[in-house]
Amino acid sequence: MPPSDGPAGPPSDHSPSPGDWLTSLHDDWSDAPAPGERADRADPADRPTGPGVPAAHAGGAPRRPAEPGDRPAAPTGPGPDPADRPTGPGPGVPAAHAGGAPRRPAGPGDRPAAAPDPRPDAPLSGPGRSDRPESHGSDASARPDDSPSEAPRAGGGPSRRPDASSAGGRPGAPQHEAVSWRAARAVATRAGQRGAVRTELLGLGAALGRVLGEPLAALTDLPSFDTSAMxxxxxAGPGPWRIRDGGGILAGHGARAPLPDGEAVRIATGARIPAEVTAVIRSEHAHEAKGLLYAQRSVSQGQDIRPRGQECRSGEILLPAGTVVTPAVLGLAAAAGYDELPVRARPRVDVLVLGDELLTAGLPHDGLIRDALGPMIGPWLHALGAEATPPQRLGDDAEALEKALTGSEADLIVTTGGTAAGPVDHVHRVLDRIGAELLVDGVAVRPGHPMLLARLPSDGPWLVGLPGNPLAAVSGLLTLAGPLLGGLAGRTPDDPYRVAVRDDVHGHPHDTRLVPVVHRAAAGEPGTAGGAEHVVPLHYNGPAMLRGIAAADGLAVVEPGGVRSGTEVEILDLPWASATPWTEGCFT
Known part of the structure; x- marks a missing residue:
């Protein structure tokens, strides 16, 4: 297993106390040196590449020069994942050293060595599917991959997708340059905002958490008549005032006769003000004596009267389209005269689970693993404001996939697995065959590099292809599906925010990393309310793992090269972490 995917050493016998279990996940996370390791050991993804960095040192330790007759050294014991070593022709990266150890010059009868995959989250080289068997199963180990690919370009450029024609994948398919993570999110957001707007009328009791499909205009003045505020x-007129007999004025009663000048009458909060009334005097600011009312302080014209239309006039726009319907919005709508609200219809999503190796129940056995994505994707999409159908399990059947895509009536189709270039990765081939348009084909992000965004022909559904590895699929949900669904649902994108990270976080040389984190507040000084907020990176953040994200409340966006402790990083909230109880981001 690559160093970035697993614990940084053997399990400890120490059992954390209930209060520090999240911190203990961090304390032995993959960027920390294991017992016996040098404390300054660098993450393979952070090792420099390019000019001036001999490939023989890619593993972090010098080796003697190759001598005639030497056989290529086989890796032994724990060490850097070949997937993280530089490969392919390029400045300072001799092809003979791509594996990190010197090799003898190729002989006439030698077969060319397969180039290892440069992706930090990729499995080891060998035959098979490029995003399996970690795909969908959080407890799976790496399966080999025989798909050679080009190393990330020197100078910090985004990496390229492998040429499928040399990988047993899509014959003759061109190389596609992965777009940056931010560019991919922007494409998904714009795509969703260009989608057709569908609205529906819902009663106030059913509209909670939805998004207004039209501006909310007042149907009446608020208040609709002059009312008492106290x-x-x-x-009426100057005091003292004669107290009128016959009881006071209560809320909910019709108009009373005009109040003559020099008279006073008791009135309740919310009651309609009679004509000719000049002010309301609070009970505690007046006293009675011999049938007269005396004010204990000066009285001004119109005091404690809420005039008609003080809050709004009929026809005035109260809230714009795209506003989330909160309890306060429901109250305002009711006060303004609404019984139903026009809201955006929730996007409909079909979920297609691919892979012959997946089990829906029981323990893994005989090379089969549990499907972790099928149970997770639907609720996650619901938390993003969508209406997801139960997952359809299609296995590795290209014909079944094509039938499901062309027969879908959803707004969005989400597939899991099959987005790379292995022999049973059918998503690209089927999309090519049906004439879909690829908007995003690979994203420079780890994990989740082989995600994609497409539009099916004839203004058909959008399609988000998620990698099969569970955490890589989460990355795809937050990178492509979330922004797309936000646009389709008419939601205004949240402003990004940044929080300081507690510890150093290693980065990829060229790609953005998404790292599970949990928010914490530092202990404050005595007598204060608390210290500054920060985030703690969590362990178990490999592409095939879910343990870290299950304990997290967000993902830190780590730019290429990594960040030092104390640096502020952008945070992606998980959809339920920041949700209030009435929004679509909860599971009720």
Whole structure:
């Protein structure tokens, strides 16, 4: 297993106390040196490549020069994942040293060595599917991959997708340059915003958490008549005032006769103000004596009266389209005269689970693994504001995939697995065959590099292809599916925010990393409310793992090269972590 995917040493006998289990996940996470390792050991993804860095040192330790008759050294014991070593022709990276150890010059009868995959989250080289068997199963080990690919370009450029024609994948398919993570999110957001707008009318009781499909215009003045703002006395003219017999004015009653000058009448909060009333005097600011009412302080014209239309006039726009319907919005809508609200219809999503190796129940056995994505994707999409159908399990059947795609009536199709270039990775081939348009084909992000975004022909559904590795699929959900669904649902994108990270976080040389984190507040000084907020990176952040993300409340966006402790990083909230109880981001 690559060093970035697993614990940084053997399990400890120490059992953390209930209060520090999240911290213990961090304390032995993959960027920390294991017992017996040098403390300054660098993550393979952070090792420099390119000019001036001999490939023989790619593993972090010098080796003697190759001598005639030497056989290529086979890797032994724990060490850097070949997937993280530079490969292919390029400045300072001799092809003979691609594996990190010197090799003898090729002989006339030698077969060319297969180039290892440069992706930090890729499995080891060998035959098979490029995003399996970690795909869908959080407890799987790496399966070999025989798909050679080009190393990330020197100078910090994004990496390229492998040429499938040399990988047993899509014959003759061109290389596609992976777009940056931010560019991919922007493409997905714009795509969703260009989607057709569908609205529906829902009763106030059913509209909670939805998004207004039209501006909310007042159907009446608010308030619709002059009302008393306080319990007290309605008075007309200057005082003292004669107290009118016959009881007071209560809320909910019709208009009373005009109040003559020099008279006062008791009035309740919310009651309609009679004509000719000049002010309301609060009960505690007046006293009675011999049938007269005296004010204990000066009285101004219109005091404690809410005039008609004070809050809004009929026809005035109260809220714009795209506003999330909160309890306060429901109250405003009711006050403004609404019984139903026009809201955006929730996007409909079909979920297609690919892979012959997946089990839906029981323990893994005989090379089969549990499907971790099928149970997770639907609720995650619901938390993003979508209406997801139960997952369809298609195995590795290209014909079944094509039938499911061309027969879908959803707004969005989400596939899991099959997005790379292995022999049973059918997503690209089927999309080519049906004439789909690829908007994003590979993203410079780890994990999740082979995600894609497409539009099916004739203005058909959008398609987000997720990698099969579980955490890589989460990366695809937050990178492509979330922004796309936000646009389709009419939601306004949240402003990004940044929080300091507690510890050093290693980065990829060229790609963005998404690292599970948990928010914490440092202990404050005595007598204060607390310290500054920060995030703690969590362990178990390999592409095939879910343990870290299950304990997280967000993902840190780590730029290429990594960040030092104390640096502020952008945070992607998980859809339920920042959700209030009434929004679509909860599981009720």
């Amino acid at each position: 319990d007290g006395w309605a008075v």
